[in-house]
Structures are given as C-alpha cells and as structure tokens.
Amino acid sequence: xxxxxxxxxxxxxxxxxxxxxxxxxxxxxxxxxxxxxxxxxxxxxxxxxxxxxxxxxxxxxxxxxxxxxxxxxxxxxxxxxxxxxxxxxxxxxxxxxxxxxxxxxxxxxxxxxxxxxxxxxxxxxxxxxxxxxxxxxxxxxxxxxxxxxxxxxxxxxxxxxxxxxxxxxx
Amino acid sequence: xxxxxxxxxxxxxxxxxxxxxxxxxxxxxxxxxxxxxxxxxxxxxxxxxxxxxxxxxxxxxxxxxxxxxxxxxxxxxxxxxxxxxxxxxxxxxxxxxx
Numbered sequence: 001x002x003x004x005x006x007x008x009x010x011x012x013x014x015x016x017x018x019x020x021x022x023x024x025x026x027x028x029x030x031x032x033x034x035x036x037x038x039x040x041x042x043x044x045x046x047x048x049x050x051x052x053x054x055x056x057x058x059x060x061x062x063x064x065x066x067x068x069x070x071x072x073x074x075x076x077x078x079x080x081x082x083x084x085x086x087x088x089x090x091x092x093x094x095x096x097x098x099x100x101x102x103x104x105x106x107x108x109x110x111x112x113x114x115x116x117x118x119x120x121x122x123x124x125x126x127x128x129x130x131x132x133x134x135x136x137x138x139x140x141x142x143x144x145x146x147x148x149x150x151x152x153x154x155x156x157x158x159x160x161x162x163x164x165x166x167x168x169x170x
Numbered sequence: 171x172x173x174x175x176x177x178x179x180x181x182x183x184x185x186x187x188x189x190x191x192x193x194x195x196x197x198x199x200x201x202x203x204x205x206x207x208x209x210x211x212x213x214x215x216x217x218x219x220x221x222x223x224x225x226x227x228x229x230x231x232x233x234x235x236x237x238x239x240x241x242x243x244x245x246x247x248x249x250x251x252x253x254x255x256x257x258x259x260x261x262x263x264x265x266x267x268x
Contacts, residue, residue: 005171006171009171009174009175010174013174013175013177013178016178016182017178017181017182017185020181020182020185020186020205021185023185023189023201023205024185024186024188024189024192024193024198024202029195029197029198032198032201033201036201036204036205039182039205039208040208043208043211043212046175046178046212046215047211047212047215049171050171050175050215050216050218050219051219052215052218052219052227052230054227055211055215055227055230055231058231058234059211059234062234062238063204063208063234063237066238067204067237067238067241070241070242070245071197071200071201071241071245074197074245074248074249075197077249078197078248078249078252078258080195080197080258087193087194087195087198087259088192088193088194089191089192089193089194093191093192094192096191097187097188097191097192098188100187100188100191101184101185101187101188104183104184104187105180105181105184108176108179108180108183108184109177109180112173112176112177112179112180113173117172117173117176117220118172118220119171119172119173120171120172120219120220120222122171133224133227134224134227134228134231136224137224137225137228138228138231142228145232149232149235149236152235152236152239153235153238153239155239156238156239156240156242156243157242159242159243159246160242160243160245160246161246162246163243163246163247163249163250164245164246164249164250166253
C-alpha cells in the first residue's frame with residue numbers, strides 16, 4: 001500500500017470528521033448544512049478510495065446535491081437562516097450526551113479494532129469495471145427490493161405533498 | 171485501510187448521536203440523522219471492499235433511497251409543524267406534556 005494512498009485516506013477522513021464537528025457546533029442552520037455538505041464530499045472521496053466509484057458518484061449527486069438542497073430550501077422557506085440564537089440544550093443534557101458518546105465510541109472502536117479486521121490492499125491498477133457488479137446484483141438478486149424502493153419513493157412523494165399542503169379550514 | 175474506515179465511521183456516527191441529543195432545532199436533528207446514515211454507509215462500503223463483493227454497495231444504494239424518502243417526508247412534517255407552532259425548536263412543541 002503506497003504512502004500517498006495512506007496520506008490521502010487519512011486526509012479525507014480527518015476532513016470528514018472535522019467538518020462533522022463544525023456541523024454540530026454551528027448555531028446557524030445554513031452554516032451547519034454547508035459543513036455537512038463538506039463532510040459528504042470527503043466521504044465521497046473515501047468511497048472512491050475504497051473502490052466504490054459508483055457509490056461515490058451518487059453520494060455527490062444524491063446526498064450533497066439533492067438531499068442537502070432540500071434541507072437548505074426548507075431553511076430558506078422557514079426563514080431560519082438569520083437566527084443566531086444558540087439552540088443547544090442545558091449543560092446537564094450535554095453532559096449526558098457526552099457520556100453516551102464516550103460509551104458508544106468505545107463500543108464501536110472495540111468492535112472494529114484493527115486486529116480483528118483483515119488488511120485488504122487497494123487495487124494497484126485503475127479499475128475499469130465498477131458499475132457492472134453493483135448493477136448485476138441490484139437487477140437480478142435484489143430486483144424485488146429495487147421495485148419496492150420505487151413504491152416507497154412514490155409513497156414518500158405523495159406523503160410529502162399531503163403533509164406540506166396548506167389545509168383549507170372549513 | 172478497512173480498520174481506518176471503520177474508525178472514521180464510528181467517530182462520525184457518534185458525532186451524529188451527540189448532535190441529536192444536544193440540539194433543539196428539528197432541522198439540525200434531521201441533518202444529524204443524515205450524518206449517522208452516512209457513517210453507516212462508510213461502514214458498508216469498507217466491508218464490501220473487505221469481502222470483495224459488491225453487495226455492500228447495493229445496500230448503500232438502498233440506504234440512500236430510504237434517506238431521500240425520509241428527508242422528503244420529514245421536511246414536510248417540519249413545514250407542517252412550523253405552520254402550526256410558528257417554530258421548529260423542539261422544546262416549544264410539548265402538546266403531549268402532562
């Protein structure tokens with residue numbers, strides 16, 4: 001495994017974590033959303049480095065592009081961008097959250113500690129066949145789940161319209 | 171690099187949990203949930219690489235679809251709540267408090 005690869009991997013990982021920390025500490029929802037977009041771009045880079053180029057592409061298109069734009073649109077629609085009042089909970093709740101975070105992080109790190117995970121070298125040659133393996137599984141073995149997903153999206157669209165529509169009071 | 175990816179994934183998931191627990195703005199809490207879903211996606215991709223199979227990436231596609239559906243419905247609920255209460259701060263929304 002080349003040193004360049006390792007340096008880049010750590011670089012993008014640290015960018016992702018730092019952006020996420022900025023994201024949860026910003027008071028302004030617009031700033032928070034933009035830091036979250038930064039996290040998602042760094043994660044897309046990590047996906048590409050883990051030989052999941054297709055997932056990296058749809059991460060940028062769907063998450064950073066579509067979903068975060070919807071979030072920013074709602075922030076704009078509700079005119080929340082100007083509020084700089086902090087919305088953090090009381091120090092007691094924050095202390096409890098810190099305790100939960102420490103316990104959860106310890107559990108996750110013990111479960112994924114280096115000794116249990118076999119080391120897999122990144123592919124040395126550039127990959128040319130990256131979408132076909134995903135598509136083959138998606139459209140053969142998991143075709144039913146794929147079709148049900150389309151129904152889920154239809155239900156979500158109908159539900160969003162029904163919920164967000166202005167009700168006419170009789 | 172698999173162990174490092176899982177390490178970053180664990181940290182990102184924990185940051186998302188802390189955000190859900192400490193913030194009051196419903197929109198920020200939604201974004202924290204998205205961050206947690208992203209952390210899990212990173213785990214899926216790393217484990218997919220570890221096993222040399224594309225199934226993990228297929229799962230990521232499904233997770234993204236569900237996240238999109240969840241964002242659409244959730245933000246519609248946020249808009250309806252804002253219209254009713256005039257705020258998205260969760261401590262002001264206490265109809266069920268006895």
